[in-house]
Amino acid sequence: MLEEQLDWPAIHDAARRLEQGELVAFPTETVYGLGADAENPAAVANIYAAKGRPSNHPVIVHLSPEADLDYWAQAIAPDARKLIAAFWPGPLTLILKRAAHIPDTVAGGQDSIGLRCPSHPVAQALLRTFKNGKGGVAAPSANKFGHVSPTTAQHVRDEFGDDQNGLLTCILDGGQSDVGIESTIVDMSRGHAVLLRPGHISAAQIAAVIGSLPALPDQGAPRASGTLESHYAPATPVVLVDSEHLSETLQNLHAHGRRVALMQYAAAANVPVVASIALSATPASYAHDLYAALRAMDSAHADVIVVQTPPSDDAWNGVNDRLRRAAHDSSGILLKLLQN
Template sequence: MQSLDMPAIQAAARKLEEGALVALPTETVYGLGADAENPEAVAKIYAAKGRPANHPVIVHLAPGADIGYWAIAIPAEARKLIDTFWPGPLTLILKRAPHIPDAVSGGQDSVGLRCPSHPVAQALLREFKSGKGGVAAPSANKFGHVSPTTAQHVRDEFGTDEDSPLACILEGGQSEVGIESTILDLSRMASHGPVLLRPGHISAAQIEHVIGMHPRMPDAAAPRASGTLEAHYAPSTPVALVPPEELADTMKRLSNAGRRFAVILRTQPAAAAIAQIAMPQSPDGYAHDLYAALRAMDAAAADVILVESLPAEDEWQGVNDRLRRAAHDSQGILSRLLS
């Protein structure tokens, strides 16, 4: 990692303290940050993203921050997970302290908290309010779009001219993890136990190993959380998930029908595709490259992006979750293109 640009980080911290928006790198994706205790600043996030007002954001904290300032009734399980996985890609949903504005929780009585491991994010959080503040930071993209994993992705999304809603964009290289954090609800431990609201880099099995309980799947009364709508993380081009054994035939039929297609795959090359990307074989490598691949294939101006379906094992859960949501609004696209 290159040395930190502390003047830029310090300037960004002052912008946050003034109520402006700052894009910052994290190990998961780039975030669109605002002072979590300033409802007017948080409202700028919602306006810039076009985000529904009842869709909560995650508050990012500096290492060693006082969790008790942000949350109440903190269960022992939360402390164990913090000791094990923070800083890192795990968000905990806890009961929100009464003095924390509900702007960050979409009006709910809970709050999502995370401590990122990216050195630029940590430096910014330590500078912001002398390390005692929190930065609300959903992904730095328009609501529902593919999340950014580089500073250039953020510039592509929001521009850099005077009309951009961002005061600045901090550079931090490509995000190491590449998909958003695991979100675990611990706000209802007595009645529901731990509930996995969004899978990510940290798996349910890893969580169980630490707290001795396997997280449940979300129920109807579970708190709303970032990135959990059925349609999310989607490029402009329709996305279709295709089993490996059907991929060659699907491409042949699309080619015969005169359709333009791009392909994200793990096996054989696609001769007739107008653009294609071969992805890593490991879940971590695939997650790292996923959003950049979706953005690159979106730029190919194809009729559809074919994605070779992935294994169903637990370690692929986070990536499969993102692809399922990216393809949700494109259901039936292949039938329409081939009819």
């Protein structure tokens, strides 16, 4: 999207609303965010209220490319600055030590803060306009807590169209998000890299910049956005079935009269289902379409969404992480559906 294609009146209106303490939904390259002035605790509290989000679950603060990082964070490790130089603007969130004057409402009460600089042109235009580029916009995904994240403006409308509180006052439409899953989150608040949430930027890409693979989460890792075991879930139960057992599982569900919505990336058995979608066998393309596919299958009113388990190599880590969390609360559902 070129600068001359941007809807500047809408962007200026959205920035004004943010400055007045209102909530604004806006596109990023990952998913759509539900934004508020990060330095306005009452506005940030409205994010939690609109989403039904626990107040101890941190949100990510979005910054313009020209933002002063030292205003938001302290004791920034050299490796953190290397990652910023390599991947910002882009789908990478860094957890850093929070500057003392930044309200802890964005951090779920912790002494750390999640920061990222999105690459989407609408997001950048909004961030450069809001407080003349010096502000930060706290923005988790623009959906009810735990639900499938939105990758289009219509997804946001679907989530909040019946919101009786009217907390969301503006939605900027920037088309479909390019990446399609949330940003990679790396904790750098303790001086070394820890991968808290996989995403489009892989552990190998991070290692290529800082010289070593990021560690896995440990007991001392800060809480971070989107890392609960159950997350990104549609209303319909989700089960992951490997390719070897997919045909048999579909046949058994059909024999028991179960309504199945199927998501696959390779040809499956010719078994009747109420809805199906074929996703790409390329991880980036699969991720781009994942949440839209989950939403479409959820609308089929099936008994279960069967997902053909994607490959397990590193390039698929972000996709597999989201699918695992979407299926977390569906443990045992297949056994129940196959009982007479």
